[in-house]
Every structure is written in C-alpha cells, then in structure tokens.
Amino acid sequence: MNKPSLLFGFMLSLSISGSISAQTVQKKNPIILEDQGSFAAGGSVITNPGKYDPVKRTSDGQTYHGDHAYVFYQKPVDAKKLPLVFWHGIGQFSKTWETTPDGRDGFQNIFLRRGFGVYVIDQPRRGNASRSMVKATISPTPDEQDWFGTFRVGVWPDYFPGVQFSKDPETLNQYFRSMAPSIGPIDPEIVTDATAALAQKVGPLILVTHSHSGGFGWISAIKSPNVKAIVSYEPGSGFLFPEGELPAPIESSAGPLQATAISQEEFKKLTKIPIVIYYGDFIPEKYDASNPGADG
Numbered sequence: 001m002n003k004p005s006l007l008f009g010f011m012l013s014l015s016i017s018g019s020i021s022a023q024t025v026q027k028k029n030p031i032i033l034e035d036q037g038s039f040a041a042g043g044s045v046i047t048n049p050g051k052y053d054p055v056k057r058t059s060d061g062q063t064y065h066g067d068h069a070y071v072f073y074q075k076p077v078d079a080k081k082l083p084l085v086f087w088h089g090i091g092q093f094s095k096t097w098e099t100t101p102d103g104r105d106g107f108q109n110i111f112l113r114r115g116f117g118v119y120v121i122d123q124p125r126r127g128n129a130s131r132s133m134v135k136a137t138i139s140p141t142p143d144e145q146d147w148f149g150t151f152r153v154g155v156w157p158d159y160f161p162g163v164q165f166s167k168d169p170e171t172l173n174q175y176f177r178s179m180a181p182s183i184g185p186i187d188p189e190i191v192t193d194a195t196a197a198l199a200q201k202v203g204p205l206i207l208v209t210h211s212h213s214g215g216f217g218w219i220s221a222i223k224s225p226n227v228k229a230i231v232s233y234e235p236g237s238g239f240l241f242p243e244g245e246l247p248a249p250i251e252s253s254a255g256p257l258q259a260t261a262i263s264q265e266e267f268k269k270l271t272k273i274p275i276v277i278y279y280g281d282f283i284p285e286k287y288d289a290s291n292p293g294a295d296g
Contacts, residue, residue, distance in 0.1 A: 028105075031112050036074040041201060042194030043068025043124065044133060067187075069194035070094075070128035073202075074108075075117040082206050082228060083117030085198065089211025090236075091147060093127030093180040094120040096210060101174035102166035107208070119202065123191045123213070125183045134184035144176045152282045160282050186212070188238075192219040199226035211236050214277075215260075221273060222266050229274040242267040 044067050050060030072094065075083070086097040086107060097107045097120050108118050122129040125136075145156040153175075154160045159167055165175075195216065199205060206229045209217035215238010221227040239259045241247065249256035 028113075031074075031109065032077050033112075034075045034077045034079070036072075038070065038072045039201070040065075040068040040129070041071055042190070042197035046133065064133075066131040066133040067124045067190050067194075068129060068131070069124055069191070069198060070122040071119055071198055072128075073117065073119040074112055076112050076115055078115065079117040080115050082204055083119060083202065084111055085119040085121065085195075085202070085205050085207050087121045087123065087195070087207065087209045087213040087217065088126075089209075089213055089234075091179050091181075092210075093122045093178075095127075095178040095180075101178065102168075102171040119198070119205070121195070121198070123186075123216075124194050125186070125190075127180045129194075130183045132183040136182075136184040138181050138183070144179070147176070147179060152280065163282070188216060188219065192216050192223055195220040196223040199224035202226070204228050206231065208233070210234060212238075214238060215240075218270060222262070222269050225269075227273065230276075232275065232277045234279050235277060240267065240270065 043065060046064040046066075048059050048062050050058075052061030073083075084107075086094070088094060088096040097118075099109075100106050105113070108120055111118055125132045125134075148154065148156045152160065153163060153165050159165065165171070191213075195207075199207075199220070204226050207217050207220060207227050208231045210233040214232045214235020217227075217230050217232055217235070218238065218240050221230060237257060240262050241259045242264050243261045246259050246261050249258045251257075
C-alpha cells in the first residue's frame with residue numbers, strides 16, 4: 001500500500017498533512033469541564049492470616065489490593081449521552097490517547113472538544129495500574145527499533161514514504177518514551193473483568209480499543225451490557241466466532257493467528273451493538289515466511 005497512513009504508528013491521531021511541532025500548534029479555545037477525576041476498577045485482594053499489630057508491623061493480617069485498572073476521566077459541560085472509553089494496545093498505557101509525540105491534541109482532547117466525556121484506561125499490570133498480583137521482573141532490554149517496525153512507522157531507520165509521523169528527533173524521543181512494560185503476564189480474564197467493572201460504574205458507554213485490546217473489547221462487551229458500541233483500531237488478535245464456524249489459522253511473524261470459539265448466545269450479544277474496525281496502511285497483502293519481519 002502506498003497511500004499516506006491514516007494512523008501514525010500506534011499513537012493514533014487524526015490525519016494531518018506534514019509535521020507539526022508542539023511550538024507551532026495554534027492557540028485553541030479552552031476546554032470547559034464539568035468534572036474530572038480518577039478511580040480504580042476491578043481487581044482482587046490478598047489477605048495474610050493472623051492479626052495486624054500496628055506496633056510490631058509484621059505482615060500478619062495485612063491486605064494487598066492489586067490487578068485493578070486505573071481510569072482517568074474528564075466530562076465536558078453538556079456532554080453527549082455516551083462517553084468514550086479509550087483502551088491502549090500492547091506495550092502502551094493511557095499516554096496512547098493523550099498528546100501526540102509531536103505535540104498535537106490526541107484523541108482524549110479531540111473528543112473532549114467535540115463534547116464527549118472521555119475515560120482513558122491503564123489496564124491491570126500496566127502504567128498507573130502496575131500493582132500486580134504476581135511476581136515480575138522488569139529488565140531494561142533495548143527493543144525500541146522493534147516498536148518502530150511493529151507499529152509500521154517504517155523499517156528502521158527508514159520511515160515509510162508519506163507516513164504522517166513527524167521525523168524530527170524530539171518526536172521520536174517522545175514516541176519511544178510512551179512505552180510501558182507489563183508487570184507480569186497479560187491475563188485476559190483479569191483485564192476484561194476490570195473493564196466490565198468500569199462499565200458497571202460508568203454506565204452505558206462506547207469502548208474504543210487499539211491493537212491487542214481489540215480482542216479484549218469483544219469479551220468486555222459480552223460481559224457487560226453497558227458497552228453499547230465498539231470502535232476498534234487495528235485489532236491484532238482475539239477475534240471471536242460462533243462454535244463450529246472457526247476460520248483456519250492465519251500465518252504471521254508472531255506465529256499462527258487463531259480465532260476463538262464462543263457460544264452462539266455469547267456471539268449474538270456482539271451482533272446487537274454497532275462495531276466498526278479500522279486498519280491503517282503499509283500492511284503486507286500476504287505473509288512471507290522467508291522474511292518474517294516484513295509483516296510488521
């Protein structure tokens with residue numbers, strides 16, 4: 001595909017020609033909020049046996065809360081009926097939806113200005129929700145050139161022709177600093193339980209997912225009737241099909257991509273809400289086993 005990308009890598013912004021630095025962004029009208037705040041959704045608790053002694057302060061009788069999602073929200077004055085809940089992709093946290101690497105409004109502010117209440121998630125074991133229930137080790141392993149290719153900014157060190165990602169060094173610096181490690185493995189049950197708990201608290205909403213959260217979005221909608229619609233940017237896995245109707249696996253550099261079978265009753269829940277899926281450019285038309293890196 002040769003046309004300019006509508007999505008610049010994984011940071012997702014509206015398509016604007018050329019590069020715009022933070023210093024050249026035009027002055028905007030103020031955003032007037034009725035409310036903003038944050039909360040935790042979902043999670044679990046570990047309780048040690050025994051009785052807590054506030055003088056000796058041992059671990060006896062103490063609790064540990066973790067595996068919840070962190071949610072930051074903003075509500076404009078006279079907000080539209082359904083708020084937007086933004087869920088990041090693999091290797092990311094809520095920064096995905098905030099200011100772009102080159103200083104423009106991200107989806108958070110774009111839709112605030114359009115009158116939507118917005119909620120941005122850090123899924124369990126990521127970013128501000130890093131209080132994990134499992135032991136984990138974080139190693140500072142250099143991997144950023146992989147991310148450059150994975151999200152199709154280009155093939156390092158070259159940018160794809162026409163890609164709408166600013167090529168100045170500071171933009172790339174901001175881009176790489178928006179990554180976040182998982183504190184423990186990604187657990188589909190835990191992350192979708194947290195999103196269902198969010199939906200229970202917030203009420204009817206539109207769920208906006210990206211990349212690996214795409215598959216979790218379908219499951220969240222099955223778990224919660226408050227998910228009234230889904231907008232999914234480049235879902236990369238977790239596609240659901242009714243039992244007995246699974247397609248054949250698709251080869252990729254990450255291994256065979258296999259859909260998941262669910263019951264007819266569960267699948268019907270997804271057919272009753274609007275779902276729109278967007279993919280950007282520079283996606284290979286077929287997988288080349290002799291050059292696995294070619295499929296990004």
